[in-house]
Amino acid sequence: MQITNGPGAAAILAAGIGSGTLGVLALAADASPPISHALAFWPPSGDLSGVTTVAIAVWLVAWAGLSRRWATRDVDLVRVNIAAFVLLLIGLLLTFPPFMDLLQGK
Amino acid sequence: MEISFRDLITVLHGMGFGALFMLAFSGAIGVIYATAVVGAEIPVPRRANRMFRFYLISMATVAWLAVLSGAYIIYPWYRAAVPPGVTDLGGYPRSLLLSSPFTAGWHDLGMEWKEHIAWFTPIAMTMVAYVFMKYGPQLALHKHLRNAVLGFTAVAFFATAVAGGFGAFLNKYAPVRGGDEIVLYEQH
Numbered sequence: 001m002q003i004t005n006g007p008g009a010a011a012i013l014a015a016g017i018g019s020g021t022l023g024v025l026a027l028a029a030d031a032s033p034p035i036s037h038a039l040a041f042w043p044p045s046g047d048l049s050g051v052t053t054v055a056i057a058v059w060l061v062a063w064a065g066l067s068r069r070w071a072t073r074d075v076d077l078v079r080v081n082i083a084a085f086v087l088l089l090i091g092l093l094l095t096f097p098p099f100m101d102l103l104q105g106k
Numbered sequence: 107m108e109i110s111f112r113d114l115i116t117v118l119h120g121m122g123f124g125a126l127f128m129l130a131f132s133g134a135i136g137v138i139y140a141t142a143v144v145g146a147e148i149p150v151p152r153r154a155n156r157m158f159r160f161y162l163i164s165m166a167t168v169a170w171l172a173v174l175s176g177a178y179i180i181y182p183w184y185r186a187a188v189p190p191g192v193t194d195l196g197g198y199p200r201s202l203l204l205s206s207p208f209t210a211g212w213h214d215l216g217m218e219w220k221e222h223i224a225w226f227t228p229i230a231m232t233m234v235a236y237v238f239m240k241y242g243p244q245l246a247l248h249k250h251l252r253n254a255v256l257g258f259t260a261v262a263f264f265a266t267a268v269a270g271g272f273g274a275f276l277n278k279y280a281p282v283r284g285g286d287e288i289v290l291y292e293q294h
Contacts, residue, residue, distance in 0.1 A: 002244060002247060003240065003241060003244055005248055005250070005251055007240055008237045008240060008241060008248065008251045008254075009251070011233045011236050011237055011240075012233060012237070012251070012254045012255075012258070014233070015229050015230055015232075015233040015258060018229045019226055019229060019230075022222065022225055022226070022229075023222075026222045030218075042178070044178075044181075044182035044185075044186075045177055045178060045181050045182055045185075046185065048177055048181065048221055048222075049177065049178075051222070052173075052177060052225050055225070056229075059229055077248070077250035077251065077254075078250060080250075080254075081250055081253065081254045081257075084254065085254075085257065088226070088258070088261060091226065092223070092226070092261070092265075095219065095222035095223050096219060096223075097214060097215050097218045097219050098215070100218075
């Protein structure tokens with residue numbers, strides 16, 4: 001029996017969401033000292049500890065939610081893939097220091 | 107022949123986990139291709155499929171070990187604040203790099219990029235391992251799933267190459283050193 005594409009699509013989109021979140025949080029921590037301070041969950045690692053912990057939490061929550069929703073469904077994978085790769089690209093760009101600096105006018 | 111404890115952990119992080127992941131990458135592409143593309147015409151034996159699953163789970167595990175050891179063991183050593191009165195920055199790699207305009211870029215671009223981009227790899231590889239475990243040979247029937255898996259695997263490789271490359275250069279210009287000296291070989 002063929003498995004529906006829903007569970008796989010949920011994992012792919014969640015990976016995109018987690019990657020995009022990582023980029024947004026990395027930029028926010030770089031641009032704002034209060035956010036950087038708030039994300040310093042473990043001071044020896046600074047805001048990196050909070051940026052990555054929150055991104056991983058968002059990724060896992062998104063994965064769990066989408067998996068439940070799409071457990072037995074077939075979804076439009078072309079749209080899911082486009083969304084996932086756009087989010088991944090956003091994540092990659094926002095973690096690239098020269099692009100971060102450009103956005104902040106540094 | 108001695109090595110400091112911090113050097114040893116850095117080697118384990120970079121060569122043990124990072125380089126092992128890079129070496130395994132071509133195998134991952136081969137595994138996914140063999141199952142999802144060729145497997146549609148020539149079915150992969152069940153035993154080989156089990157081995158493929160183990161291979162991808164191991165890659166995801168190695169990727170997690172690399173980022174966790176980097177962020178929570180080595181990075182605190184790298185960014186440790188210089189105590190007042192200390193003028194030798196040898197034990198404070200971040201401060202050492204930032205002390206000269208000729209090396210500051212290794213921190214501003216190299217470390218700032220490396221510390222974040224590395225995390226795309228375990229996220230991507232966990233997804234890849236899950237999709238592979240869930241679908242196995244059925245990936246051959248889901249072209250778009252297969253394309254996404256291959257795309258994320260390629261991004262994981264790029265992210266690891268950036269992190270690993272900068273890690274090697276950073277360790278050249280401002281090595282993370284310190285801790286107990288461990289004797290690896292004694293000449294009599």
